[in-house]
Amino acid sequence: MTTQTAAHPTSVDLPDPAVTNDTPAPSGVLPAARPGNADPRRAIAFMNQKGGVGKTTTTVNLGAGLARLGQRVLLIDLDPQAHLTLHLGIEPDDLDASVYDLLTDDRTPLDDVTHKVGKNLWVVPAQVSLAGAEAELAPKLIDGRAQRVLEHKLADDKIAGFDYVMLDCPPSLGLLTVNALTFADEVVVPMQSHFLSLQGLSKLLETVQLIRGAFNPDLTVTGMVLCMHNAQTILATEVSADLEAFLESARLADVPWRDARVLKPTVRRNIKLAECPSFGQPIFDYAPSCAGAEDYEALARALDATRVTSAG
């Protein structure tokens, strides 16, 4: 069960008796499905095994941007560093339960680890204990249960009230990232326009291909977000042209990235984006008129506009 502190805003919707059992009342925080909502829910894994490329910044601010557009967004922190959790103003050490419990304890339902952190915005936080989850799940690898535990916990009825579920992956291709890919419909790759970024991309795409083959036949790569981008430099322009050419070369291939795009706009380097995590706020609350807010708002609109085509 989750203890909410004053620092963790949460909704006070009535708890669902079906999931309380004999545990203390959960936060009852999950939204109900919208009646007649025909749009499919999108689950997007933000992944890149390279560290420090903008995964967390993009998951938080794109998620907050979509929430501002009226979409109901659940963010899931799958990184033991808990950066997404901190970015949303939740102190991991104050939590009684987190995504670790969701993944490793059959008795912990999604409701117990979900916090409402803003209008239309919810989060499943992480703690450093998440680093132990991979080892705990290892015995279940052989029959494929370890790879599907997140999918199992986020059963459709639990997440029916969300329009987007966005997963912030750790900088590795281990079991936590595999769980994100097994559950997700789509992959978005935050990356920087550096020469070495393209090298890591082939390994990343190979992993997506493997998971699609073994666990998730509908998994697709929606695109890349170029983070901390400086369009003025020759290197950034060249890397982005190489990336576009690589994606074009895959248009007729039977690969999960055949429809992938470099998502627009690219996100400019902006100091406010680097500052806002330490204030526990998305960019729209911290500095609503800065370039970073402008870029993530436009990116949220662009991603939302691809709703029907990329989910179908």
Ligand SMILES: Nc1ncnc2c1ncn2[C@@H]1O[C@H](COP(=O)(O)OP(=O)(O)OP(=O)(O)O)[C@@H](O)[C@H]1O
């Ligand atoms: N557009 C930007 N402009 C300036 N700083 C940025 C921008 N995007 C991200 N940053 C900063 O760069 C650093 C790395 O970003 P972030 O934490 O989002 O990367 P990450 O891929 O999630 O890292 P990790 O692999 O460690 O999880 C952070 O300090 C973040 O605040």
Ligand SMILES: [Mg+2]
């Ligand atoms: Mg991160």
